[in-house]
Amino acid sequence: MKKLPVILFLLFFYKAASGQSTFVKSISGLNFGRDVRVFQTADQGIAVFSSDSLMLYKFNSCGETEWAKQYKISKRRSYPGDINQTRNGGFILLNQIPNGTIYSTSVTLLSANGTIIWSKEYNDPDYIHFPYTITETADGDFIMAANVNHISPNVGYNAITRLDANGNIRWTRFYDYGPIWGGAISTSDNGVLARFGNAFVKTDNAGNVQWAKNIGASDYYFPPIEVSDGYIFTGTSMPNNKISFHKVDKQGNLLWGGRKVLDYSGLSSLLYPKSNGNFVGVFNKNGFPNVIEFDKELNIVKQGALNFKPSMGGFRGNHVGFSDENTTLFAGTCYIGLSNNSRLFFSKTDNQLKTGCDTTITTTVTSEPVTSNPVTSFTLSHTSNVVNKTYPVIPIPNTVTSHCSSIIPAPVNIQADSLLCAGSSLLLKDNSGAAWNAFRWSTGETTPAIVVKKPGKYWLQASNTCSSLTASDTITVSEVPFPQPALTTDTVLCQHKPVFINAEIPGATYQWQDGSTDAVYRATKPGIYEVLITYRNCTKNFSVQIGDHEKLVLPNIFTPNNDGRNDAFMPMEMCGVASGTLKIFNRWGQLISETAEVSKGWNGRVNGKKAADGVYYYLVKYADFKGQQKIKKGWVELIGN
Known part of the structure; x- marks a missing residue:
């Protein structure tokens, strides 16, 4: 049991993830290894898709095969198409398929276990389709980006199509930004952001253009990603063949004063946006795939290069499909030309982007000026034919080869024995950073982290399901009682007197709602007063x-004989009275005195002369502190005038 005192006191929020083992593995059986995608599945496993072969592989978190399927869609062999993961853990496939002498678009929705839910063909007798990307919207629709070529006359258009969750067309819009490939994403405002060549186009959720800019000159275009303050595009800058990035704000204005360029040649990469606001991609340099995490200004946060060259030949990273604070998944291809000896590889890194087969590559980011100009286009509505399709799905054998792996043994480390603030909560988790992915706590919970609200002794037993490693740790949690400050027994203001709120606790510090830090606060107005008190590193809010x-008390007798006692008929107590009038009547109902200053009252005189002893009647009309009009009436006896 550790004795170093560390005090933790607030309820933390923790994402259910843990340190992971790392590996690099390859799969045989591809057609010719052009494009690969990788995704994390809902059960923390891995899905790998070969776009050219239409093969989908499912692995557990250790990279062991669970199933593999091939979709016998009659796609164009050399056309990569697109695949993305859906919000419910399934997959959406986009392909170009032959239709007589032309090509059509094929979209197939898969469940998480690879079963086809529906498949549809979208065709036009007068157009050749070149579909590029498909992505799911926040409300479950799908956005497709494509180009189409009219057969006669030979005219090309850009196309964006929105499908509902069942693949039915909601709308298709044609644009004229140039017959150059690109892609599109669904944006946080439920619109669409597309890139067609150097044209960056933002539309609303009906495909109406909101802005369009022609930015720079580049090739090999990829769909953009959205960051908190804009959008980032990547491609290969021309004419120097370097990987470049452009950033625009949400209105399409070019940021960074131009573009930023990596000292990498050739193809860029699809970018994966992380939940922390950064993004990740895999880029190839000197024959090594290098995974780089950038912040939204393209500052390098961390990077890790894979040092693994199979004897068969070429080697290239293609896709980062998942990244969080613990691990990153990326995949690529290794091949000889277009032979059937091609292999696919996929890799799981640690939180520093290391795989166990590592090297170091330097990366330099420079800036270049580019131009940005508004660009216009017409917008045409279009309707395609939709045909339901069925395709065979066959299980396929596969051979998985492990090339390197790393499971670093380390002791479990919950944290030092800790103090728990009374009425608060404490998060317990393993802080070792080791590859633990199975957990058993003394409470019976099996999550990576637990929240405790009571003092006591807690233990954690952790293991790695990809190995035989186990370890455990124990922590003692003690409670710190939080004293109750006196605050105040008087909770109302009266006669313009302040109320003093005493929050003093010996050894504590204070933060009131207005920023003052004294233990005692002087309240002069009605309202709720709050103080944040920190005591022995515990913090608690009091209010x-x-x-x-409203209080108006009048006497029933007064003696205006100038003896200094009860010389006037006036309020004995008055507060919460904003304004009013006091009227005095004799026994016959005649008004004999009136004043607008209720607090000064009546001195027992009428027209400057002393009034006779006897009973008089008063009427007070006033507004209370809420502005409500009220009446108080009664009698008073005058004696000894």
Whole structure:
């Protein structure tokens, strides 16, 4: 049991993830290894898709095969198409398929276990389709980006199509930004952001253009990603053949004063946006795939290069399909030309982007000026034919080869024995950073982290399901009682007197709602007063409500004989009275005195002369502190005038 005192006191929020083992593995059986995608599945496993072969592989978190399927869609062999993961863990496939002498678009929705839910063909007798990307919207629709070529006359258009969850067309819009490939994403405002060549186009959710800019000159275009303050595009800058990035704000204005360029040649990469606001891609340099995490200004956060060259020949990273604070998944191809000896590889890194087969590559980011100009296009509505399709799905054998792996043994480390603030919560988790992915706590919970609200002794037993490693740790949690400050027993303001709120606790510090830090606060107005008290590193919020108060007490006798006691008929107590009038009547109902200053009252005189002893009647009309009009009436006896 550790004795170093570390005090933790607030309820933390923790994402259910843990340190992971790392590996690099390859799969045989591809057609010719052009494009590969990798995704994390809902059960923390891995899905790998070969676009050219239409093969989908499912692995557990250790990279062991669970199933593999091939979809016998009659796609164009050399056309990569697209695949993305859906919000429910399934997959959406996009392909170009032959239709007589032309090509059509094929879209297939798969469940998480690879079963076809529906498949549809979208065709036009007068157009050749070149589909590029498909992605799911926040409300479950799908956005397709494509180009289409009219057969006669030979005219090309850009096309964006929105499908519903069942593959039915909601709308298709044609644009004229140039017959150059690109892609599109669904944006956080439920619109669409597309890139067609150097044209960056933002539309609303009906495909109406909101802005369009022609930016720079580049090739090998990829769909953009959205970051908190704009959008980032990547491609290969021309004419120097370097990987470049452009950033625009949400209105399409070019940022960075131009573009930023990596000292890498050739193809860029699809970018994966992380939940922390950064993004990740895999880029190839000197024959090594290098995974790089950038912040939204393209500053390098960390990078890790894979040092693994199979004897069969070429080697290239293609896709980062998942990245969080613990691990990153990326995949690529290794091949000889277009032979059937091609192999696919996929890799799982640690939180520093290391795989166990590592090397170091330097990366330099420079800036270049580019131009940005508005660009216009017509917008045409279009309707395609939709045909339901069925395709065979066959299980396929596969051979998985492990090339390197790393499971670093380390002791479990919950944290030092800790103090728990009374009424608060404490998060317990393993902080070792080791490859633990199975957990058993003394509470019976099996999650990577637990929240405790009571003092006591807690233990964690952790293991790695990809190996035989186990370890455990124990922590003692003690409670710190939080004293109750006196605050105040008087919760109302009266006669313009302040209320003093006493929050003093010996050894504590204070933060009131207005920023003051004294232990005692002087309240002069009605309202709720709050103080954040920190005591022995525990913090707790206290509040007290101070109200206004209405009180008007008048005597029933007064003696205006100038002896200094009860010389006037005036309020004995008055607060919460904003304004009013006091009227005095004799026994016959005649008004004999009136004043607008209720607090000064009546001195027992009428027209400057002393009034006779006897009973008089008063009427007070006033507004209380809420502005409500009220009446108080009664009698008073005058004696000894």
